[in-house]
Amino acid sequence: MRSKIVAGNWKMNLSEKEAKELCKEVNNMNIGSEIEVYIFPPMLYVSDCKALSSKVKVGAQNAYPKDSGAYTGEVSMWQLKEAGIDAVLIGHSERREYFGEDHSFLKQKLDSAIAHGITPFFCCGEPLEIRQNGTFLSYVKNQLEESVFHLSATEFEKVVLAYEPIWAIGTGQTATAEQAEEMHAAIRSWVEEKYGKELAGKTSVLYGGSCNPGNAQALFACENVDGGLIGGASLKAADFSVLVAERTWTILN
Ligand SMILES: O=C(CO)COP(=O)(O)O
Numbered sequence: 546m547r548s549k550i551v552a553g554n555w556k557m558n559l560s561e562k563e564a565k566e567l568c569k570e571v572n573n574m575n576i577g578s579e580i581e582v583y584i585f586p587p588m589l590y591v592s593d594c595k596a597l598s599s600k601v602k603v604g605a606q607n608a609y610p611k612d613s614g615a616y617t618g619e620v621s622m623w624q625l626k627e628a629g630i631d632a633v634l635i636g637h638s639e640r641r642e643y644f645g646e647d648h649s650f651l652k653q654k655l656d657s658a659i660a661h662g663i664t665p666f667f668c669c670g671e672p673l674e675i676r677q678n679g680t681f682l683s684y685v686k687n688q689l690e691e692s693v694f695h696l697s698a699t700e701f702e703k704v705v706l707a708y709e710p711i712w713a714i715g716t717g718q719t720a721t722a723e724q725a726e727e728m729h730a731a732i733r734s735w736v737e738e739k740y741g742k743e744l745a746g747k748t749s750v751l752y753g754g755s756c757n758p759g760n761a762q763a764l765f766a767c768e769n770v771d772g773g774l775i776g777g778a779s780l781k782a783a784d785f786s787v788l789v790a791e792r793t794w795t796i797l798n
Pocket residue numbers: 554637709713714715716717753754755756774775776777778
């Protein structure tokens with residue numbers, strides 16, 4: 546069946562020392578037998594974290610879609626691959642909002658990640674006004690149609706999807722299990738329409754947005770929620786260790 550994944554997006558936090566320390570702590574956690582764990586440290590630390598990681602996979606929060614050239618300040622997917630990095634975040638709402646990343650740019654990033662064999666975690670999710678006006682399903686469907694559904698089935702197979710409602714990110718206002726399941730089931734149905742039942746059944750769809758030890762069990766127990774993309778709670782070893790623990794996944798399942 547599909548992979549169950551807990552991924553920590555550290556965003557632009559931690560000193561080098563703190564990042565290495567947290568990386569070691571995550572690698573020493575008691576991780577559930579069927580759970581894959583990823584960390585996404587700031588770019589500066591990805592290689593160090595990769596070197597310190599045994600059972601945990603390491604991804605970058607960003608990368609540029611061209612392989613090399615005059616793109617001052619950027620790091621390419623190709624360079625990440627050369628450095629042994631496993632995954633990359635694409636389409637996070639913070640990059641869409643603060644760095645103007647649009648559908649067509651995200652599409653290029655996705656193509657480049659796949660071409661280089663890096664696992665893309667493609668993020669989608671609606672802002673508060675779209676949640677409130679009730680058009681959130683079509684909003685998220687459009688994000689996938691614009692940047693993801695051009696992929697062939699063989700390419701799409703490599704993608705991990707993450708639903709992160711913007712109103713839940715860093716706000717403490719988590720989506721309820723019902724809200725998450727409604728969206729995740731819809732996402733899986735669109736994947737099925739496009740790529741068929743078998744591939745839809747194999748696609749991991751993670752939830753992100755104020756996920757923490759207090760609400761993770763209810764979210765992870767939803768049929769179509771295959772784990773979490775965790776911000777704030779991934780910076781605290783004590784919290785993150787609960788999210789990756791076997792018992793968080795087994796009690797309600
Ligand atoms: O943006 C997120 C993960 O990518 C979620 O962040 P929080 O868990 O801090 O809400």
